[in-house]
Amino acid sequence: MNHMTKDNYQIISRKFRPKRFNEVAGHxxxxxxxxxxxxxxxxxxxxxxxxxxxxxxxxxxxxxxxALNCIQPSDDYEPCNTCIHCQEISEGRSLDIIEIDGASxxxxxxxxxxxETVGYAPNNGPYKIYIIDEVHMLTKEAxxxxxxxxxxxxxxxxxxxxxxxxxxxxxxxxxxCQRFNxxxxxxxxxxxxLTHICKELKIDAEKEALLQISHLSxxxxxxxxxxxxxxxxxxxxxITLDLTREVFGLLKTDQLFALDEAIHTQNQEMALxxxxxxxxSGRDIGACIDSLLEHFREVLLIHLGNPAEDKEWAKxxxxxxxxxxxxxxxxxxxxxxxxxxxQIHLEMLLINLVRKSQHIPLDQLITRLxxxxxEMQDKAGPIEESSSKSVPPVPPTEKTxxxxxxxxxxxxxxxxxxxxxxKEENANLSASLPITETKTPLKKDVHPSQHDTxxxxxxxxxxxxxxxxx
Numbered sequence: 205m206n207h208m209t210k211d212n213y214q215i216i217s218r219k220f221r222p223k224r225f226n227e228v229a230g231h232x233x234x235x236x237x238x239x240x241x242x243x244x245x246x247x248x249x250x251x252x253x254x255x256x257x258x259x260x261x262x263x264x265x266x267x268x269x270x271a272l273n274c275i276q277p278s279d280d281y282e283p284c285n286t287c288i289h290c291q292e293i294s295e296g297r298s299l300d301i302i303e304i305d306g307a308s309x310x311x312x313x314x315x316x317x318x319x320e321t322v323g324y325a326p327n328n329g330p331y332k333i334y335i336i337d338e339v340h341m342l343t344k345e346a347x348x349x350x351x352x353x354x355x356x357x358x359x360x361x362x363x364x365x366x367x368x369x370x371x372x373x374x375x376x377x378x379x380x381c382q383r384f385n386x387x388x389x390x391x392x393x394x395x396x397x398l399t400h401i402c403k404e405l406k407i408d409a410e411k412e413a414l415l416q417i418s419h420l421s422x423x424x425x426x427x428x429x430x431x432x433x434x435x436x437x438x439x440x441x442x443i444t445l446d447l448t449r450e451v452f453g454l455l456k457t458d459q460l461f462a463l464d465e466a467i468h469t470q471n472q473e474m475a476l477x478x479x480x481x482x483x484x485s486g487r488d489i490g491a492c493i494d495s496l497l498e499h500f501r502e503v504l505l506i507h508l509g510n511p512a513e514d515k516e517w518a519k520x521x522x523x524x525x526x527x528x529x530x531x532x533x534x535x536x537x538x539x540x541x542x543x544x545x546x547q548i549h550l551e552m553l554l555i556n557l558v559r560k561s562q563h564i565p566l567d568q569l570i571t572r573l574x575x576x577x578x579e580m581q582d583k584a585g586p587i588e589e590s591s592s593k594s595v596p597p598v599p600p601t602e603k604t605x606x607x608x609x610x611x612x613x614x615x616x617x618x619x620x621x622x623x624x625x626x627k628e629e630n631a632n633l634s635a636s637l638p639i640t641e642t643k644t645p646l647k648k649d650v651h652p653s654q655h656d657t658x659x660x661x662x663x664x665x666x667x668x669x670x671x672x673x674x
Contacts, residue, residue: 319350
């Protein structure tokens with residue numbers, strides 16, 4: 205192992221800072237624009253680089269300044285890194301490149317000093333360049349003092365601004381700058397950069413571990429390089445996925461698989477035991493939930509056709525189960541900030557994951573009920589038709605003529621009534637008789653209690669789903 209003194213050691217983010225445009229990761233369009241501006245000699249007086257932390261704002265500003273002052277640029281306008289100007293800029297001792305920290309030098313007096321010295325000629329190079337980092341920290345008065353100089357600077361003076369919060373910069377400043385929005389560096393670009401660093405340092409690292417580092421860095425190359433530096437200092441080689449999760453306090457692979465088994469078997473006791481292990485290990489509860497979110501997100505991506513390698517354990521879950529579990533984790537992650545009982549919160553979270561994995565979504569429940577209703581109607585139709593055919597018709601009864609010789613009293617209904625009297629009699633009779641509803645016969649093989657159970661089950665599921673959605 206090579207022993208380095210503290211004088212010549214450099215952290216990875218400084219040692220591997222890009223020295224040429226083609227070493228910049230993830231900003232090809234911006235690099236091309238800057239090169240074409242140099243080639244066409246269409247240089248603006250001010251440039252604004254804005255984006256998230258560690259995405260390369262200051263690096264691009266320095267490279268652009270180096271390319272403008274380079275004596276022997278390449279054919280594609282890359283800085284040579286061998287001339288005196290390039291070396292001075294790389295070492296941070298160039299008198300023509302003035303870097304100012306906007307957070308520390310934010311007052312009007314600091315801007316007045318810039319206005320007083322801006323008219324001086326460059327020391328060696330063709331341009332004097334002011335690089336103001338975190339420019340949004342300047343006061344309102346400082347911005348106002350900079351307006352006139354920024355609008356009409358000398359021909360050999362350029363201003364490069366870098367900020368993470370461009371919305372705090374006045375519109376009068378923004379309108380005088382060419383603005384470049386730097387996006388987060390893609391994950392695969394980060395992995396490629398980290399792989400190159402590991403090869404240069406002769407360190408073995410698994411691709412899964414580098415993917416984990418790039419995911420934790422959230423698109424920041426500087427954060428990814430700092431995490432890699434921390435893993436190297438841990439001293440174990442090769443750098444594996446489990447080692448990465450152990451160093452950064454994340455859940456290990458076997459612990460995630462144990463939770464998969466508990467969810468698959470609906471074992472709430474195992475879920476409680478895992479929650480106890482997570483809590484007693486001293487890991488941050490938020491980091492545990494982040495690990496679970498990443499795990500189920502990976503499973504969901506596999507179900508959605510992610511080109512990554514298919515994994516056998518992902519078949520234990522359906523796409524709907526993954527969505528339900530992710531919704532539950534996000535909801536409980538928001539509630540975690542409000543509760544002081546972290547262990548109980550973690551235990552109830554894992555138990556809910558076990559329970560919610562078998563939860564039937566509202567749309568699927570309605571679809572099942574509608575399908576069941578259609579099947580019952582289709583089967584009930586032939587039964588009604590067959591039952592109506594099996595009842596024999598009642599033969600009409602013969603009416604006997606009244607016998608005048610008989611002593612029995614003559615009943616009124618034996619004599620036909622006139623049409624008008626018959627209508628009135630039928631109306632009175634229908635008003636006096638109770639109306640009874642005809643019931644559709646049920647299926648012979650389905651007991652009425654089964655229908656009551658089905659309706660009660662549907663009502664409970666619908667009520668629970670509506671409450672959960674609300």
